[in-house]
Amino acid sequence: MNTGSDEPGEVAVVPEETETGGEPADDGLGSRAPEFVKQRRALHLSWQVGVFVLGLAVVVAGVIMLPLPGPGWVVIFGGMAIWATEFVWAQLVLRWTKRKVTEAAQKALDPKVRRRNITLTVAGLVIIGVLAGIYLWKFGAVAPWSIKDQ
Numbered sequence: 001m002n003t004g005s006d007e008p009g010e011v012a013v014v015p016e017e018t019e020t021g022g023e024p025a026d027d028g029l030g031s032r033a034p035e036f037v038k039q040r041r042a043l044h045l046s047w048q049v050g051v052f053v054l055g056l057a058v059v060v061a062g063v064i065m066l067p068l069p070g071p072g073w074v075v076i077f078g079g080m081a082i083w084a085t086e087f088v089w090a091q092l093v094l095r096w097t098k099r100k101v102t103e104a105a106q107k108a109l110d111p112k113v114r115r116r117n118i119t120l121t122v123a124g125l126v127i128i129g130v131l132a133g134i135y136l137w138k139f140g141a142v143a144p145w146s147i148k149d150q
Contacts, residue, residue, distance in 0.1 A: 062075030
């Protein structure tokens with residue numbers, strides 16, 4: 001890990017400049033480790049490895065839950081949130097995701113989009129109802145795996 005400093009116990013911080021004033025921008029990115037952890041390079045590196053391993057375990061559990069019963073996406077984003085406590089790339093991914101979810105929610109509130117979604121839902125339910133009616137008319141209330149050759 002390159003902290004940008006040759007001195008042990010120092011962590012170099014490069015402030016980003018704002019567009020207007022040239023002062024450092026406090027955008028909330030960076031490590032959220034306690035200060036005593038950040039002050040010791042070996043401890044900070046160990047902390048980052050621990051956060052990465054924990055986040056990886058949670059993300060892998062979420063991926064396993066995708067085809068299995070369980071809140072897969074929620075767990076995956078939980079793992080990303082764990083990573084975001086320490087890694088800037090995960091913080092940026094979470095910011096992008098939040099922005100996209102907010103945009104989608106705003107778009108879903110548009111009356112035209114809501115009407116289209118309701119129309120498509122009703123059409124889908126009608127199709128499912130017709131198919132279920134045809135099945136019941138032809139085979140009765142029998143499970144598909146119990147149907148003999150007819």
